[in-house]
Amino acid sequence: MTTAPLDKTNALETMPMGKSKLSHTAVFWIAFSVVIAVLIAAPLVLPEFWRRFLTEVLIWGLLAMSSDLLIGYTGMISFGHSAFFGLGMYGAAGALLVASPPNLWLAVLFGLAGAAGAALFVAFFSIRLRDIYFAITTLIFSQIFYVIIFTWTAVTGGENGLIFTRPHLSIPFLYDARFTTTTMHWFVLAAVTASYLILRRVTQSPFGMVLQSIRENEARTRAIGYAVERYKMVAVMLSGLFAGLAGVLYAIQNQFAAPDFVYFLTSGDTVIYNVMGGIGTLVGPIVGAGFFQLARELLSRLFGDQFPYLIPLGIVFIVMIIFLPQGLLGFARRWLNR
């Protein structure tokens, strides 16, 4: 008689309902479907402002999620994501200004190409570095891109940035219509959902396992024969690509690109979203972005527009680091598993 190793997932999935708990996978997909259904329905019931607000949360969430691949899974804290986000934004802006009529897919393509180019450049020079040295190098690169964009007025519009017309939502030969806030939301939701599923697959693949191994012990990963630099290079590029996609979506939603987004503060916000939501969870950073944006909005609504919301938010951030080091999602997970 031969014995096979027990596949826990399959074993749980095949157990009759009612006798045991649902499998982890089933719970995940049910929760995923519910959340997506709620997000699809949201613009149909939300007022205009909150519709746009939710769409923007998803975009910032995508940026934060992209950096989670580096921070949470590879153990590399990046302060260069503002550059990837900004280059995605400017790439899309360039395509929308050049092409007549503006084309959505060309904007996506140019944006991703811009972000990929920047990511390749940054990765080439920084992957041999670790910890604080990697963080500082990425920060410096993002500032270099910022200065170039800020001063190269003829091409980038300098401090003023670029403004352009929003393209139509088009599927060649099938569909062509102006974006509304609702269709914009659905388009962003589709992009963020697809990005999440791809990143989830990546992190669960053997490639993702190697990244986690690098995070845990880089020297040992190298010692057992993995080309660590190559893995890090791909991780930075993948992360940069999704950050660039967030930039493209922001540009299409708001019809402008500005150097402020390339400034390192955007990277700082991204790290904060990760810490607040939960590092190494992919969904956590989206929750973090939502929490931060919502808290800011509610504080300014409650206490007036000039209320210094960063002070209470800073206190909340410190409290969370001390008492919820795993972030909101980590806390929720622990609470649910009690």
Next chain:
Amino acid sequence: MSEQWKHEKWAQDIWYRGKVTRRSIVGWGGGAIGAMMLVPAPWRAAFGAAKPYKIGSEQPLSGAGAAGGKTSIIGLQMAADRINASGGINGRPIELVIVDDETSPAVARQKVTKMVQDDAIDVHVGGFLSNICLACMPFWQDAKIVNMITVCLDTTLTTSACNRYTFRLHDYAPAQAVAFAPTLTKMGKKWHIVFADYSWGQSTRDAYVAEIKKNGGEVVGTTGIPLGTADMTPFLSKISGDFDGLFGIFFGKDGVTIANQAYDLGLTKKYIWAGDGSISESSNLVAVGNKLDGFTAINRYIPVFDGVLDTPYLHRFFEEGKARLAKVDPSHPLPDKYVQSNYEALNATKVGMEKAKFDSRDDSAKLIEALEGLEVKESDDFPQGDKTLRKDDHQAFLREFIFTIGNGTYHLQQVVDKDKTFVPPACKFQAA
């Protein structure tokens, strides 16, 4: 019992005597409508019967632009208070909805969305930083809301980036260059321009290079200094050679820095020293003392009463502005061009709304029509002087003042009439 009152005589008289008939409804309803029409507009405003117009204003009240934003609000509030005290617009009071853009385009976009969707503003009168004005321009167009810019200076706002919904009642660099270049070329033929190296500085530099050349002068060199540079000495120490005048293009604290450091390096003694009036705004003069003495500049507003500026309108504007500024700023600054342009922009919007019989933002098309080509005369509403709001690009033309600084104060040298500041329009509105 709680329902006992219904049986009282007075209650029976009110509620149960007689029937409610169609005739009585038509009669009483018609009477009520007629009475409302007969009540004069100021009464309706005074007794709160009229719904106020909501005027949105996005300003930087925190972050790097906060000082300017807070000054701008003074101008808006001065105008709003005067409008409400005189019966409002079309008999309706106005209510300012001011939001803080935090000196960030991303925040500004969120806040203006809130202003439009939640606060339901009718018109927008505001905008301080050009990058934020530009970032919000597509939004105003999409929302079909008239956007009267109050401070943003960038040339492209009414040229390459213009749109039908946006107006600017104050000057821009090309008009100032046209007004100032003849004087500059009389002062000296060869110029070196030192400028804040970002979009506004660069576009202003280009305007002066073109106009100095057109007037027979020459710009022999230019030096760009990054925005916010605290130590400009490495840049300034390289400026030397055979030219007559040094022309500076800076604003805010960079204006203070260039004034101090150009003086300390002896550049202002060696060369004729001139530039954009933003360097010598009243708040900067306090900070630089006498180091700007001899500086010649151009501006649309200076807080002095020399010659043609000695008008009752300017006196009243100055006194009220000064008193209000003293309440918010302990350094007691004098009113500047930011107070003036916000004040006049809201007054011009009022004129347009009255002309268009504007009711709500659904009437934006009528308001645009009323504002296009608007001519306003020097008055309490427009103390700076006459203005023409050109139809082709929604850019205003107004008189400019050329002045020198002496003993830490302004001395008016020349007034350039608005007709001598015209620049051909360079705007193509998108088809509606």
